Amino acid sequence: MDRPSSRSKQTHAASDGKWPTVPGQYPQTSVFPWPNISAPKPQQRSPSPVVVDPTVEKLLQWSAGIDKRIVEINQKLEFLLHETKAFRGMETHYKKLQEQTALGTNLANSCQRLDIHQQNILDTVQKLGKTMKQVESLSHDIDRLKGGNEVTVSIKPTR
Structure with missing residues (x-):
């Protein structure tokens, strides 16, 4: 009563249509090349000296200046937010002073x-x-x- 197992039949096709020939392999579903971890690691090259174009340098300085200005603007906005909250607190206090007491004053x-x-x-x-x-x-x-x-x-x- 030995029946062939359904696993031995390869009726389903993978995304590229290639089924593995060796047991334990999985069908390749993407074209991303996986690195071979058994291969020796490539030697790292020494970093080459960086040559910066003057226009790139100007652009980087301009960008740094903009970043500095953004930080200053954020600080000013935080200060204004704090002052606004304090003013709203005083406003609320003075609005409460306009309320009437039990005697009507x-x-x-x-x-x-x-x-x-x-x-x-x-x-x-x-x-x-x-x-x-x-x-x-x-x-x-x-x-x-x-x-x-x-x-x-x-x-x-x-x-």
Whole structure:
């Protein structure tokens, strides 16, 4: 019952129509010449001196100049992008200042009012400091004049 195997039959044609004659070979499907790895390696030649044409040299210098300019332009674009992002951040901050608070006032107005209140508080503290100095001076005068006699002191408000 020995049947011939289907592998022994070569009914399929390769792309160039040549089937291998030795078992284990594959049909050649491309025209690319593969290097023979069993062959000795060719000796490398010493590099010949390079002779550069003056026009090629000018072209290379021009190309290097363009590359340098492109790098400078990219740096400037990065700087502008950074500045734009910073400006957009400030823009967003100031837009938020235009929003209204729960009491219906704009945040910008609220900030201005806070600045006015802060200035009023600073003015009040300065006036309080002057008043404290006056009170301290008057209390020293009273202690000095007191010496057993009754002294009446009246302070007139100055506004």
